[in-house]
Structures are given as C-alpha cells and as structure tokens.
Amino acid sequence: MKRRLLDGIEREIPHLRRYARALTRDPDDADDLVQDTLERAIARLDQFQPGTDLRSWMFTIMHNLFIDGCRRARRRGENVPIEEWMSDASAEPGQLDAVAVREVLDRIADLSPHERQVLERVAIDGLKYEEAAAELGVAVGTVKSRLFRARENLKKLGAAA
Structure with missing residues (x-):
C-alpha cells in the first residue's frame, strides 16, 4: 500500500x-x-x-x-535598505504596476480556499472548466459557481480597498 x-x-x-x-x-x-x-x-x-x-x-x-x-x-x-527607501520618493510606472500586482495577490489570498483553488486553475493555469473540475474532484457546475463567487468577491475587495 x-x-x-x-x-x-x-x-x-x-x-x-x-x-x-x-x-x-x-x-x-x-x-x-x-x-x-x-x-x-x-x-x-x-x-x-x-x-x-x-x-x-x-x-x-x-x-x-x-x-x-x-x-x-x-x-x-519586506526589508528595504534605508538608502534605497530615501533615494527617490517618486514612484516609477513599473513600481506602480508592482504595487497593483501585489494588491491583486493580496485580494486573491483573502478568498476562501475553494474559490482561490478554482480561480488559480481556470484563470492562472488556463485549465478548462472540465479539467479544473477533474483536478479538484468536483462537478463542472461547482467550478463555475466558485469561479463566479471568486470574481465577485475580488470585485468587492477591490471596491473596499
């Protein structure tokens, strides 16, 4: 065994x-x-x-x-040397993008585990609903409803932030 x-x-x-x-x-x-x-x-x-x-x-x-x-x-x-922190107070466009990505990742981390798993499989891994359902051991309808709830919760979290 x-x-x-x-x-x-x-x-x-x-x-x-x-x-x-x-x-x-x-x-x-x-x-x-x-x-x-x-x-x-x-x-x-x-x-x-x-x-x-x-x-x-x-x-x-x-x-x-x-x-x-x-x-x-x-x-x-995050540890940032004081010299680097004080060197330039203005943010470059790339820095703003990094902040936005971090905020999205934080919002994803706040989702329920089921919603996060489905979102990762479908939106990040690019799996089809059927593939995600098989991988997670749930019905296709469950994948669709969890994905819908995850997206709705991300919208709510974005509005509250």
Whole structure:
C-alpha cells in the first residue's frame, strides 16, 4: 500500500511543479514549494484516506504550505535598505504596476480556499472548466459557481480597498 502511494506521489510531481509555478511565479520558490509538499505528504502518508484523490490531497497540502508562507512573509514584511527607501520618493510606472500586482495577490489570498483553488486553475493555469473540475474532484457546475463567487468577491475587495 505504502509503495503504491509513493509511486502515485512520484507521478504527481509534474502536476505539482506546474501548480507551484502558478502560485509562486518564481522557479526557485516553486521548486522549494514542491520539495516541502513532497516532504509533508510523505511524512503524513498515514493521513491519506484510501479511495480519495491523491492529486487533490497533495494540491491541498501545497496550497496550505503556500498560504502559510505568504502569511509568514506578510508578518515579516519586506526589508528595504534605508538608502534605497530615501533615494527617490517618486514612484516609477513599473513600481506602480508592482504595487497593483501585489494588491491583486493580496485580494486573491483573502478568498476562501475553494474559490482561490478554482480561480488559480481556470484563470492562472488556463485549465478548462472540465479539467479544473477533474483536478479538484468536483462537478463542472461547482467550478463555475466558485469561479463566479471568486470574481465577485475580488470585485468587492477591490471596491473596499
């Protein structure tokens, strides 16, 4: 049983890499996230429920690790040398774009886990509704309704910001 699970985990690595790259937008961070996910999954094989979807279980582990990392980074803040901070008070257009991207990512992080997963699969990974439904182990209608709610909640969060 354990050998079959380990073989299944190994087959999921390419899918995990793709999802990690979509989450992190950085190849090195994505590799670290995949490594952490594999480590956590192997350490907790006894918690996997036979008969459930291994890929969904591993994606959930990865997603939770990613969110935990985002929360840690947000608490820690960003270290900026004082010289750099004081050197130029005016913002370049590229800096404004980076701020806008950060705000969108923060809003996405505020979505429910189900909404965020569907949004990532469809809007970021470019999966079709059917593919996202199969990957998440839910019905196509569920994917559509979660995506609608995610987009509506993003609009609300944007209006409140």
